Amino acid sequence: MNIHNFIALLLIILITLTSTTTFCKDMIIFGYDSKPPKYYIENGEPKGILVDMMRWIGKEIHYNFDIRLYPWKRAYHHALEGDGGIIGLSWNAKREKIFDYSDVMYFDDVVLAVRKDNIFSFNLIKDLKGKSIALERGSSKGNEFDNLIKTGFLKPVWSNSMPHSLLLVLSGHADMAVAGPGKIGYLMTIYNEASSYPSLAKNRDKLTIISKPIVRDPNYLGISKKLAAHDFLAEFNKALKKGEASGAFKSIIEKYSQAFHLL
Incomplete structure (x- = not known):
């Protein structure tokens, strides 16, 4: 095989891999570390309803969400700085000037x-x-x-x-x-x-x-306006609606209720 044929074959392989492989994007998501069942730390790992919802949505839209739970003040500071999004965010007039909001994730x-x-x-x-x-x-x-x-x-x-x-x-x-x-x-x-x-x-x-x-209190995913994440939030909201309509989020909520024998 001459060099030209080899290069042509290599290009075909690369194009095939690109068309058949889904590439994931990364995003840091902050949240509170001590408010179960919404979110909390267990054995060093993020747990909770909002955490599981984010992981479900991540699979739908091909995002790797790096979920980091901290005391609220620290998590909120990171979100203000534009270091990533924040889950469990309530709406108020002051915050609306700082953050772009998803649709409601959780009440x-x-x-x-x-x-x-x-x-x-x-x-x-x-x-x-x-x-x-x-x-x-x-x-x-x-x-x-x-x-x-x-x-x-x-x-x-x-x-x-x-x-x-x-x-x-x-x-x-x-x-x-x-x-x-x-x-x-x-x-x-x-x-x-x-x-x-x-x-x-x-x-x-x-x-x-x-x-x-x-x-x-309706809770949202909030992303600093510094990050101009409008396209991402539109994609996120579509997956959010799908999770609600399919019953996936209802199952997540029931899982945490059952874990505490409260159903």
Whole structure:
């Protein structure tokens, strides 16, 4: 075989490989490391509903998502800098100027944790006026909830994490704490964090939740406008709709519920 025929054969092989092989792109995705069942670390690995959803979508659109879960403040800082996207992001007017948003990925039912000896009736937002609420620094639950804090309707008691918020309620430093998502998120937190917060483990029977959510907070994938990811988000949203329509995401949610015997 002469050199010209060899080069021609090599080109045919390369073209064939290119046409039959799907190449994946890489993207870093940040999230919170301590809010089960949405996302959390188990044995050093990212776990949770949003993590599994991202992996499902990644296969659909041929992306390798490098999912990195950190304390929220650190994860949010990386996303602000444009180091990657961030999952579990709530919408508010300030963030809309900074991030481009996907369609809704998940609804976070924000519930209130209280001491059993300090249970109160909650039917309307006005029932909460003047009460102190423990919540994590830098967190947002959407414009409506954020405005309750900004206007002084609720008195914030800032914490470093959801377990820390629950300890503030136990100690009487706050009337209630932001918890969730829903009952499963609250229960997974107080049981999963038992080794790190022995006082919470010892006294968790003194706590309960008010079943009515204070807000149903839609969560999104957010990407800094610095990255101009409009085309990616359009592709992402198509896969998101497919996952919802096919029942794939419902199965993911049920898997985590079954794991905690709550179905």
